[in-house]
Each structure stands twice: as structure tokens, then as C-alpha cells.
Amino acid sequence: MEATQGHAHDDHHDHAPQGFGHYFTTTNHKDIGSLYLWFSMIMFFVGGFMALVIRAELFQPGIQIVNPDVFNQLTTIHALVMIFGAVMPGFVGFANWQIPLMVGASDMAFARMNNWSFWLMPPAAILLVGSFLVPGGAAGSGWTLYPPLSVQGGMSVDMTILAVHIMGASSIMGSINIITTILNMRAPGMTLMRMPMFVWTWLITAYLLIAVMPVLAGAVTMLLTDRHFGTHFFNAAGGGDPTMFMHIFWFFGHPEVYIMILPAFGIISHIIPTFARKPLFGYASMVYATASIALLSFIVWGHHMFTVGMPAAGNLFFMYATMLIAVPTGVKVFNWIATMWKGSMTFETPMLFAVGFVSLFTIGGFSGLVCAITPVDITIHNTYYVVAHFHYVLFSGAIYSIMGGAYFWLPKWTGHMYDEKLGKVHFWLTTIFFNLTFFPQHFLGLAGMPRRIPDYAPQFTEFNQISSIGAFGLGISQLLFLYVVIKCIRGGVKAPAKPWEGAEGLEWTVPSPAPYHTFETPPSFH
């Protein structure tokens, strides 16, 4: 792959606006990408703080720190903040920064809508986090908001519903923007099957978002009318059915899981070839595997509902369909390992996170397979086993890829190399404490400790203590990440246009930091 920038004379009008004010009106994809990434970082710490209060309460049996109702509110808002505030905006930040640079476009297709998509997020976050302050406290029904429990809640549930609506609108606008940019603004010569993997994974993710965010919006709207306007969608006394909410919610909820992991697959598919100095193995099969995962994600929602009392045929269908997802996911893992095989590897921080991702995400994949087996799920459903499982795929999956990706592209974004030594220390602290936090939770779940309880029987004490110690280590280690990022922005060794020897792609053809305006005339892509 070789690329040249059409005319390299855009210096004279490449003056980035100064001051914070312009961020409110900016239509520049790099500014908006940075806004998303900082928003994601802030939400990551907000959600992390809630997690630490939860872990502090769970350090020993008995109630010591928060009342049970506050505990429920913390678990609910922790999940919503991490999913809708940290992981999803994090990936949208990457999309904004990288997609135009990777496809050789001057900006996103709808630059003003891009600004609007981002600026919807802070009000939604304020509604969500601010709901702790209203009478009765935040929503405490778990992030799945199952009725009738969520119908019992106070006005904070309405705030949560509104926040979900706003974030959904933002996601849909962001997705339309991403799809349009990818389909219409690629550099001449970049056919679909020659697009960078990150662009492919986001194209598919954006379609998933457009398909399922309206479904969630519908579910929470029905919840809202059940709460206030006398409808009985989910109330058996009026001819409704609480189970129907679960079906609709998880029809959104399972594709949502892949919305949070497909872009991660994309980022990892860039980091591994770069540091193995070898092209990605099985590019075409990676694309097909991503698409298969996306399609399968629509027919597996029932595996969240094995304890609802579906008929045998339903349970069997959802078990088989869920097990099938292991095939394309396996293909991806095998492809990454085949990319490393006979490469010439070095282990800078992004590569450490990528290797950590492949190893630990796969553990999450295996525990997912265990959960897929209906009879086994019966014994671990809603226990800490599930908590361990989804933190292995979301923390050591999604978050690892976000951090690895940040280290990977920070030189391009800031023009400086980050502190490699501190980056490695951050990786090892994160990995050790992550496993210390979440590995013991598998044992707790197998032993039968339910999730979302503020207090537990004494036989669960040791593993909870290990987990809590790990969690505090994990939380504190992330301050190091914040420090490394700030240090990198403020200065450091000057980064060349292509800081990584094995890097490929259009983004490495522009100088570091990437000028405020890039690819004003499309580059040629061979």
C-alpha cells in the first residue's frame, strides 16, 4: 500500500482555532473525536468510582458503607455510564479521528450533525448521573430496567429513560455519519475489500446501531407510558407481559454487546500486524467473520432469558445459535495468532494491550460458551460468573482495545511519543489487577453468589476481598493512564509521520500531529 497526498500546500490555512469556546461549534472531525474521547475518559472515571464504592461495600459481609437501595442504584448507573458513557463514545471518538484519516476523506460526511451528535451526550450524562440527586435516588432496577420493578421507581427512572433516548439519538446520527462517510468518501482506488479493518468493523457496527437503537427507544418509551399514561404493555393485569420487555430489551441488548466489541476487533486488527511487521492474516475471512457475528447477534437474545421459562424449543434454538457465534469469533482469534506467527514482533504498549486483549478476551469468550449451554446457565445465571464473563469481554476486550488504540494513535493525534516506560507499567498494573478483580468472581458465581446483592453469606468472603483489593488497584492504575495521556499531549519526543516501523495506512502519510485539515484533495490509494 502506498499513498501520496494530492497537494501538500495546506499549511497556510491550517490554523486550528484557539481556546475552548470553539469546541461548542466545531465541525472538525479531529476536534469532535477528541471531545468524544475525553467524554469517554471522564465517564470511565465516574463509572469506575461507582464500581469502587460497590467493591468497598462488598469487601466484607454485612452493610458498612451504603444502604441496599443506594447499592442497587450504583450497580445500575455504573453499568449505564460504562456502556453508554465510556465504551460507546470511546469507539465513536476513534471513528471520528480515524475513519476520515484512514479512508482519505477531508472530514465526516455531515460535519454539523457530527457536532450535534456529540453535544447531545453531556446532557444525557448529566441526566443519568444527576438522577442520584433527585428524591428517591437514581434508578435501582439494574441497567436492564425490567418492569415491574422499574415501574415502581421514582422520577430518576424517567430521567434514565430520557437519557437513553438522547444517547440513542446521538448514536443513530453518529452511525448515519459513519456509514455515509465510508460509503461515499473513500479515496479513489479504495474498494470495499481494500478498506482498513477498523473501517470495516465500524461500518458493520453502525448498521447494528441503526437497527437496534430504535428498538431500545421503543422499549423504554413503552416503559414510560406504562409508568405515567396508563398503558399496560408490561403489566399482566392489563393484558401485558413483563417477559415481552425482556424480549424487546435483549433484541437490542445482544447486538449492543457486539456494538461494543466489533470496533475493538478493528483496532486490534491494526495493532497486531503493525508490531508483527506482517500483513493481517485472512483479511477477507476477517470481514466475513465480522459480518457473520453481526448477523448472528440478532438471533441469540434469548440466551439472556434461559430462566424466564421459555419452552424447550426456544431454549434449544437460542443455545445452538449462541454456540454458533463461537465459530466466527474463533476465526478472528486464529487469524490474529496467524498474523503473529513468523512475524518479527516487538512489544510496545499498544502491542501489549493487543496481546492482552487476545488472551483475556478469549477467556471471556470461553466463559460465554459455558453460559450458552442452557443447563449450565441455569446454575450461573445472574451470579458473579456472569459478572466475571462480561467484564472479561468488556474490560479486557473493549477497554483494552480503546487503551491500546489510544497508545497506538496518540503520536498521530498529539505529535508526541507517549512515555513508553509508563505505558508498559500501566499495561502490567492493569492486567494484574484486572485478573485479581475478576478471575475470582468466576468462583463466586459457580459457588452460587447472586449478582446485585449488597451483602453476602460468609463463605463468599475471601474471593470478594481479593476482588475488592484488585478493583482498587485497577482503579488507581488508571490514573496513570490519564497521566501518560496528559503528559503526551503537553510534550515529549517529536513523533514522525509514521512512528511505528510496521504501520500501514493512509493516516501515517500525513504529518504528526495530523494537521487540522487533512486530505482536502483525495489522496491516491494504490
Next chain:
Amino acid sequence: MKNFRLTAGLVPTLLPLLAQAGYDVNIPAPKSTISFQIFDLHMEILYVCLAIFVVVFGVMFYSLFAHRKSKGAVAAHFHENTTVEVVWTIVPFLILAAMAMPATRTVLAMKDPSNADMTIKVTAFQWKWQYDYLNDGVKFYATLSTPRAEIGSPEAPGKPVSEHYLLETDNNVVVPVGKKVRLLITANDVIHGWYVPQLGVNQYGIPGFIKESWFQATEPGVFRGQCSQICGKEHGYMPIVVEAKSAEDYAAWVKEQKARQAAAEGAQKLSLADAPAR
């Protein structure tokens, strides 16, 4: 870079280390016909996953060790191989199919509550359980019996001392060993979950609907569980205690319960008769 060997060692070494410390690292001992099957299924899948993990990550960690630039490795240029890609698509599929077969048998067995020896209707409330023995006419509520003072609050932190802290009730569910007990599970207010891992039952109670499940205890004993679906602030405080007894002991328990119920009803009638007419 010894670091990678550290990661490789971390996961496999953690398991036996913890087992040595005497902690429970597996599903509790199965005590029902279905939970035996669940236990075996879980072990089979765990071993298959471990084997795949060792093989796949053995290859990866060998590569991380051998194919590194600092060792003078020069990158190869291959980037596809149709045969290999077809093989690693089909082989996992076959492994999964092999896993699915025994699981299917258990699902079908779990979902067959026919020919039950007795039926108990379970109704969940915020935050207690009601049990109604449809065949034997016994009916009672079961609530947490751990003293509130032990649980505590942020103002007066708790100090658990009870042996079965949080896993004890005032009225236990008594069932005969070896009999197929059918459960009709529902709820009165919000969704709850009747979950007793050793009996292989985890079934939501959904207000307005009756869901079916069943178990057959294989030996006498006391089996403890908790509500499995978040149901409000006391969700952590609605345990389930099942006592499996011999047929004779069960019959004696039913007799005792009936006598108690009759006495309670008599007392209620008496107090009504005593009440001054309005």
C-alpha cells in the same frame, strides 16, 4: 521479556493455588437428578475449553517467544491460506456440535415436569416467599431469619456471626427425598428468581404468569439458595432453604404443619368471636 511468561503462568497457576487454600472453586455438590447432569456438562465444557486454550495459546505464546525482532526474526509475508482457514472454521463447528448433544438431552429433561409426585406453588413477594403445597394442604411464608442487627447499616455497621448468615429462613421448604417435586412459580409484585444451585433450579417468578420447574432431590440434606433476580432494596435478603427428608419424616412434618395451621386458624376464629359486635 519475561513478562509474557508471567501472563501465561498467571491463569493456570491461580486455579490450583486457590484450590489448595481450600476455597470453593466449583459448582456446589449436586443433589438432584438434573444438577448432576449440569455438573457433568460444566466439567466437560470446562475441559474442552481448557484444552483449546492450551493448544491455541501454546501456539501464540511460542510465537511471542520465538518470532520476535530482538531474536532476529524476519517477518514472513504470507497472509492467507484457504485450507487452514476452512479447517479452523469446520473443526470448532464439530466440537460445538459434540458439546450440544448432551446439553440438548439435559434441556429436554429439565423442561419435562410430567409425572410429578407432588406440586408446590411458589409465590414471590417483595421480599419473602410463599409456599403452597397443593397436594398436602400446607401453606406458609418463608422470610429471612438472620437478625437485622447482624446485617447492620452504614450508621451501625453489621457484624455477621450466624452460621448461615443470610441463607436461613423462619420456615424451610420441606420435601421428600427421591420424589419428583413440581414447582409452579409466580410472583405478586415484581420479577423474582427461585434459585437453588444444588437442586439445579433457577426459575423467574413473573407477576401474572405461572412458570413451571421441577427437581428430584437425590439425598437428604439442607440446600440453600437466594433470589436470583434483582427485585428492589431487599433483594439480597430473601433466601430459600429446602430441606429434603425421608418419606416418613416428610409425612410427620406435614402432620405437624397441619396441626399448627389448624391451631392458628382456631385462634383466629376465637378472636373474631370475642371481638365486640359493631
